[in-house]
Amino acid sequence: MKDIIKPKDDAEAIQMLHQFNEDLLPKKFGKIGVTWTIFLCLVIANGLFCYYKQLKFGLSVTGLGDQVSWGIYISNFVFFVAVSLVGSLITAVLYLLNVNWRSPLTRIAEVIAVACIVFAGLIIIVDMGRPDRILNMFIYGRIQSPIVWDVIVVMTYMTISVLLLYFPLLPGIAFCRDHLKNIPKWQKWMYKFLSFGWKWNPEQFKIVKRAITILSVLIIPVALSIHTVTSWLFATTFRPGWDSTNFGAYFVAGAFMVGAGAVIAAMYVLIKFYPRYDQYITDKHFDRMGKLLVLLSLVYMYFTVNEYMIPGYKMKGEEAAHLTELFVGKYALMFWSVQIFGMIIPIILLMFKKFRRPFPMFVIAICVIVGAWFKRFLIVIPTLLHPFLPMQEISESAKSYSPTYPEWSITFASLAGALLIITVFIRYFPIISIWEVAEERGIEHDVIYKHLNELNEKE
Amino acid sequence: MEDQNKNNEDNKTPESNESGRRDFLKFGVLAAGLTVAGVGLQKVFSGEKNSDEKASGEKVKVLTTDGKLIEVYAADVKKADACCVPSAEARQGIPGKKFVMVIDLSRCKDALKCQKSCEKHHQLPEQDKWLKVFKMQESEETAPYWMPKPCFHCDHPPCVKVCPVDATFKRTDGIVLVDNERCIGCRFCMAACPYSARVFNWSEPVTPARHENDTYSPETSTPRKKGTVEKCDFCPDVIRQGKLPHCVTACPNGVYYFGDQNEDTVTNGDTTVRLSQLLRDKAGYRYLESLGTEPSVYYLPAANRIFPFKDREIKDEKKEESKS
Known part of the structure; x- marks a missing residue:
């Protein structure tokens, strides 16, 4: 395992900075990158077409009914909110704890957070019966509704996340502005505009670092509230399966777990397609993220056991039907697959060092992410199929729920949309923060300025 | 008579x-x-x-x-269509009233006249039922009975609490209504209602031609609106005219009593009685009282029934067969 190589003197530091610039500044996509982007665009286009149909014919194009009135749009929303929490974990919690190995991972985490929270907001609009009346939320909004709380925290979290992505990126954009040659005019203009006249001034660094510290402190309570409030959308109702005081903690724990999984998956993809990136995202990072994922999964398992074992022990009237369906009924296969492949096996495997390597971890991370998506399906849907009153006098089709083609298309389009934001970001911005990596290796800021000034003189 | x-x-x-x-x-x-x-x-x-x-x-x-x-x-x-109260007024309720309903389970024989009348007057298609008649059986040993279930118009309505835009509201006369011109279709109220009282307009509702030019009012809920939630409304438009809700008048067996709690009087159209006395004499109760929602609908237990229980399921199956 490689340790961080620190430069011996300024000359070596400048040499290293050159190398960073060469390795980490955004590059044009190869064939795979372009194909991937086109694929995402096609998935999104299909989703948009289906959404157009939904607008025209109403939510009747979905598999929803008066019993299961919330479906995969809502479970997907919960999934997005969950993944977006990782931004606060890696960027803020680890930053405030002075965990220095986090620096090449912060921007990956933050861009995932921004992409997911944007699509959490969009998918909830897709679920609305009257998206044309969205302004009613602001005209008639009532503070006692958990939906209003959710709108407030989602928007706050989105704002802080964007700032927490943007402020540390400012020097990165300036790197692009100053060093990327042979790029189209609009791209030059974009860097110029987005870098806000960054001048490599020590004062500016000071302000940026101060802003990051403030935002890191701010984002933690907001991150915790965003997912807690999302859990309250369910926990504030009377329904068996949702009526749980454990829900907030359970949701937050699950969110950190899937978020860490998402970062691990992204790390692997990056080192796979950018060969030089393994100098920055090393086996050591995978090892540490693996340990972190075990810790988060154990916390999640604790809340999962609380959530299901205690009601399962009592088997109280209304809860019993719901739990039976999960444990041994119609949803048993999904329920146990999610618990075993999405939680228990990852925990066991990641305890062994030989599994805390890039490829096995990538596979485990994918299991965790897919498991987490279906876990949220299991939280939302089976509960709605177990109301207090018997399911009578409704059509047969309303007594069960299976998502329709348009519903899947729109859901996949939202997932593709989040991936597209991340993909486009990687294409145009340094996904590994150059100045933070330099800092991690003990390169002083004035050396960075010296290097940059030299470069500018050369031109 | x-x-x-x-x-x-x-x-x-x-x-x-x-x-x-x-x-x-x-x-x-x-x-x-x-x-x-x-x-x-x-x-x-x-x-x-x-x-x-x-x-x-x-x-x-x-x-x-x-x-x-x-x-x-x-x-x-009074002509029925003469009544159309604007939204602002519909939110207030009829002054001095507190409407309650008492459903006498011992009289219900699943005639479903209430439901048909409800569907007709609220322009509902067959699959959207504001009023359902459930076949209830507490356990295998106990006898089954029919339980008509309108909206309970709770005094602590969980649906109103969660509505983000005040589209569903509680009036001074106890009625819980939906303003379909404000509803954003988030369906939180449907998730929050423990009694499955709410239905959603998943597609564009069919409005009968003769009602196409009606003015919308939360009191009539018609013309119905796509992408919004609706439910039993205690027919406030007919109450305003001094009449009883459609289900009450349609029931041939006097299952439904409707009236004013402030007056302590309810009637099923046939007999008019003191609410408190009826509830005392016939051991009235409210469904799922433990949830604390304080429903405005009381039930009288299915004791000493006037009709033997006759299951409906065969009828339903036939219906479904003929459909398919």
């Missing part, structure tokens, strides 16, 4: 307004033939406005729900 009709008509004369009691329901002409005299049946609207017309003594003949022809003052006849 003839005598009752006569008494009732007497009761409808302007003199009865002088009986110092506060206004109760005016049942209007439809229910008139069915009511028992002497229980302070008066009008929601002050009689003064109509006193001139009444003085003229002009009478008209109308048909009651049970097919009797009776004669009443023309001034008492």
Whole structure:
């Protein structure tokens, strides 16, 4: 395992900075990158077409009914909110704890957070019966509704996340502005505009670092509230399966777990397609993220056991039907697959060092992410199929729920949309923060300025 | 019955307004033939406005729900479509009232007349039922019974609590309504309602041609709106006219009692009784009282039933077969 190589003197530091610039500044996509982007665009286009149909014919194009009135749009929303929490974990919690190995991972985490929270907001609009009346939320909004709380925290979290992505990126954009040659005019203009006249001034660094510290402190309570409030959308109702005081903690724990999984998956993809990136995202990072994922999964398992074992022990009237369906009924296969492949096996495997390597971890991370998506399906849907009153006098089709083609298309389009934001970001911005990596290796800021000034003189 | 009709008509004369009691329901002409005299049946609207017309003594003949022809003052006849209260007023409720319903399970034989009448008056398609009649059976050993279930118009309505835009609201007269012109279709109220009372317009609702030009009011919920939630509304438009909700008048077995809790009086159109006494004598209860939602709908247990229980399932299956 490689340790961080620190430069011996300024000359070596400048040499290293050159190398960073060469390795980490955004590059044009190869064939795979372009194909991937086109694929995402096609998935999104299909989703948009289906959404157009939904607008025209109403939510009747979905598999929803008066019993299961919330479906995969809502479970997907919960999934997005969950993944977006990782931004606060890696960027803020680890930053405030002075965990220095986090620096090449912060921007990956933050861009995932921004992409997911944007699509959490969009998918909830897709679920609305009257998206044309969205302004009613602001005209008639009532503070006692958990939906209003959710709108407030989602928007706050989105704002802080964007700032927490943007402020540390400012020097990165300036790197692009100053060093990327042979790029189209609009791209030059974009860097110029987005870098806000960054001048490599020590004062500016000071302000940026101060802003990051403030935002890191701010984002933690907001991150915790965003997912807690999302859990309250369910926990504030009377329904068996949702009526749980454990829900907030359970949701937050699950969110950190899937978020860490998402970062691990992204790390692997990056080192796979950018060969030089393994100098920055090393086996050591995978090892540490693996340990972190075990810790988060154990916390999640604790809340999962609380959530299901205690009601399962009592088997109280209304809860019993719901739990039976999960444990041994119609949803048993999904329920146990999610618990075993999405939680228990990852925990066991990641305890062994030989599994805390890039490829096995990538596979485990994918299991965790897919498991987490279906876990949220299991939280939302089976509960709605177990109301207090018997399911009578409704059509047969309303007594069960299976998502329709348009519903899947729109859901996949939202997932593709989040991936597209991340993909486009990687294409145009340094996904590994150059100045933070330099800092991690003990390169002083004035050396960075010296290097940059030299470069500018050369031109 | 003839005598009752006569008494009732007497009761409808302007003199009865002088009986110092506060206004109760005016049942209007439809229910008139069915009511028992002497229980302070008066009008929601002050009689003064109509006193001139009444003085003229002009009478008209109308048909009651049970097919009797009776004669009443023309001034008492209100046209159903004349009622359309604007949204702001519909949010207030009828002053001084607190509407309650009592459902006598011992009288229900699953005739479903209530449901048909409800569907007709609210322009509902067959699959959207505001009023459901459940086959209930607490355990294998206990006897099954039919349980009609409208919206409970709870005093602590979980649906109103969670609505982000105040589209569903609780009125001063206890009625919970939906403003379909404000509803954003988030369906949180559907998730929050423990009684599955709410239905959603998943596609564009079909409005009968003759209703196409109706003005929308939360009191009628029609014309229905796509992408919004709706539910049983206790028919506030007909209550405003002093009549009973459609399910109450349609029921052939007097299952439904409707009335004003402030007046402590409810009627099923046939008998008018003290609410408190009815609940005391027949051991009234509210469904899932433990949830603390304080429903406005009471049940009388299915004891000493007047009809034997006859299962419906065969009928349903046939229906489904013929459909497919």
